[in-house]
Amino acid sequence: MNYLDLGGSGLRVSAVGLGCMRIASLTAAQLDRHVHGALELGVNFFDHADIYGKGACEESFGRLLASQPGLRQRMVLQSKCGIRPGVCYDLSKEYILEAAEASLRRLRTDHLDVLLLHRPDALMEPDEVAEAFRLLRAEGKALHFGVSNFSGPQLRLLQRAVGEPLRVNQLQFSLAHCGMVRQGVSANTLFDDGLDRDGGVLDECRLAGTTIQAWSPLQFGMFGGVFLDHPDWPELNEALARLAAQYGVSKAAIAAAWVLRHPAGMQVIAGTASPAHLAELCAGAQVRLTRPEWYELYRAAGNRQP
Template identity: 45%
Template structure:
């Protein structure tokens, strides 16, 4: 496998990312208890033990408590901050008594959101800030001003996006002075079914996403790190039994068989399938289960061992035994 796009830009990170969305308790407001902190501590420790040194956040996760509990973990580990990569996202605003749920890429919101993120995490800077899903009202000049201010202040070192198509990225890149280094989107072995709202499915690079044709290729050409959220398909092939189709059940059986033959875990097979792709995809693991985190550690090795035929066997099985 070739070098990851992030590494080309001098951002040293692990092949896998631990997403912290599930930590911090429930989605209601309130204090972080000892139990929530203990869970986060165990998750962080297991990640570090298995070689994961990059962590994904967003200001909305658990209404800020996911970042806050991570900040408490960092405080208990002096010196760890400089050894890890932290990214967070902003741009989604929840509904309240006066306003609907909405996206907000205004300069004032981005700047205020980053200040809140840094305070909760207990750090002076973010390695990467992502815009959290596209905002139809995005004014690229205003985003550029916010990014420039954050960069000059030393609060953010790199910028990226999530769930954007190639056209949206090109538009934004034309205005900002620093390169977009990440695009995070949903990718996994699971077939994505988008049957309404005129959504296009991109299969040109052998992976399905709900974005325009050419997105994956554009990111490859521009050395933009593709990150996959929900890479384990919410446990569909590693433990769940509520299969929606015969193809899903058959794929789960194939994943289990390959894991047994290769003396590894089902999680490693699934993540290895993604990593095997030439785009050098970086999976974001969203589990809070420390055993599942541990089960992912063999993913990079399995990717290097996976043959073209094995990759296609999984791909075709998950698409109902036909080549798309």
């Protein structure tokens, strides 16, 4: 496993982190095997959110931590807040503090290593967010902060108010969902691929030293599904299969390697409840694609290269 410094925080985290969105379906024994299997693979980063399973995912994970003293010290723990039930976004000071406390109770830990704001809130007051962050850090309840799904300008606006580095921006990114790369590749053209839809978030994150965490690294669209072996992606799957055979890994590993090859130093969030699938994605951290191979996959996914 390769490791990176998360947003310049000094936290040494695995290049592939385990997303815990689906763990509520696991029994206690299955979750134990999944978490310990991840640790054996070198995965030390575990990503949660208060809405995953309506809190059940954090509760399951918390029971595991409580049952095994010392386990918490082997991991970097992150959670997200800001989405109220009913799809209302709330990044008020009061709700951030309330949500963070609730996550700590469910996870049965005294602190989060990282707390993210899950979605941009149109009614967000940056100074309120900054005060919530200040209080959580002063009380030792959250050590580092970041965002998820924020655009470049939104990141800068909040950064100015907070006055300290935002360590993470968790963004959907994959071979079949790579608009933030496609926009740059097609810059200064009249192609639709060159349209700015996110305020140059990729370069904004790099300039700020913010680590991009790639969620849904095998998905196309937000709800389209997985592109692996999907009939709508024949050229991409053919290229993935050929490179997988060449490197002796799975197609999923090559897809993860494509994300990790980008010089932004992204982290892949593997939202899987399958130990075998997690192992496949982790194998991608050991593959360094060549530049021609990276662009071949980019084109095979239907992206235009001017």
